[in-house]
């Protein structure tokens with residue numbers, strides 16, 4: 001099943017490290033090449049000898065134990081098709097999320113541009129620690145959440161390593177399931193920024209996380225991805241940084257002819273300032289000031305209109321954010337805009353949507369079909385969205 005694939009298996013210093021011996025056997029039975037890299041602390045829980053025997057490869061631990069001219073963290077990152085970190089400690093997750101590279105495993109993770117699966121395991125209070133959660137969700141990896149139950153530390157709660165079958169199945173899926181191979185997918189994300197003067201602007205609360213989840217997922221599913229975004233992202237696909245709605249419009253238009261699908265997940269401002277002040281506006285003695293706004297182009301509508309007359313027409317997917325009457329408003333919007341799919345978000349809820357790592361959406365297609373996706377990680381939602389639009 002995994003012939004010709006190389007898995008870089010990172011093991012960190014958690015009690016669940018002993019279970020990973022069996023995962024190596026599962027990968028080997030599927031004919032994968034397994035390269036094991038351990039943090040020094042992992043070797044308190046499992047021996048190099050065991051890992052070496054099972055993987056049939058030397059186990060890498062020391063960053064400065066360089067065999068040839070090529071440092072290990074680069075050659076390992078180049079050789080592997082996927083990196084799986086299991087178990088992943090709170091310590092290692094937080095370090096990778098902050099860009100810290102203080103051992104071989106964290107250095108490899110920083111240099112790794114292919115898919116990464118992370119399977120955290122820890123005490124339930126560590127798992128719930130808000131600083132840790134923030135660090136975890138900064139990572140654009142496939143996160144296999146721990147399970148709840150009796151923990152080795154004596155507590156009961158969420159923190160047990162997920163099943164090895166789950167890690168194995170996700171590895172196979174990411175290595176072999178590429179339904180978007182050969183497709184060029186363009187995704188927009190983030191809220192546009194409309195200048196008032198050189199120091200002030202109008203924007204919105206969009207974090208860009210849904211667009212990023214779509215881009216990461218499309219890439220993992222084999223697509224050639226272009227992300228047009230107002231946010232700073234350093235990623236392994238083509239990123240076009242834009243600021244205003246007008247910038248976004250011209251960037252998207254440039255991609256139109258050569259794309260198979262355009263997903264407009266960005267929150268584009270409906271209005272911009274009519275005349276941007278060239279200098280900082282001074283405070284005056286008046287209690288009120290008036291800034292005139294003018295309508296921005298409706299990028300989604302224009303793309304849909306262009307599609308009607310174009311010979312090479314991409315699939316067009318819009319997003320709409322509603323704070324009331326979600327379905328009614330979404331139905332009206334899809335018929336007005338004419339896009340192939342519309343993904344409706346309820347922005348009145350605090351536990352999903354803007355800035356959250358979770359979402360719950362309703363997908364509408366132009367034939368009136370409606371599918372609701374229950375609350376889940378944005379990456380899970382992204383995967384489901386691609387399932388719906390590409391079948």
Ligand SMILES: Cc1cc2nc3c(=O)[nH]c(=O)nc-3n(C[C@H](O)[C@H](O)[C@H](O)COP(=O)(O)O)c2cc1C
Nearest residue numbers: 012013014015016039041042089090091092121122
């Ligand atoms: C017996 C024992 C079990 C531990 N189990 C875990 C664990 O399951 N998850 C975790 O995040 N940390 C665990 N720790 C703490 C980590 O070992 C510690 O944070 C260490 O710095 C992790 O290093 P590493 O991330 O470089 O491997 C455990 C520590 C001990 C002494």
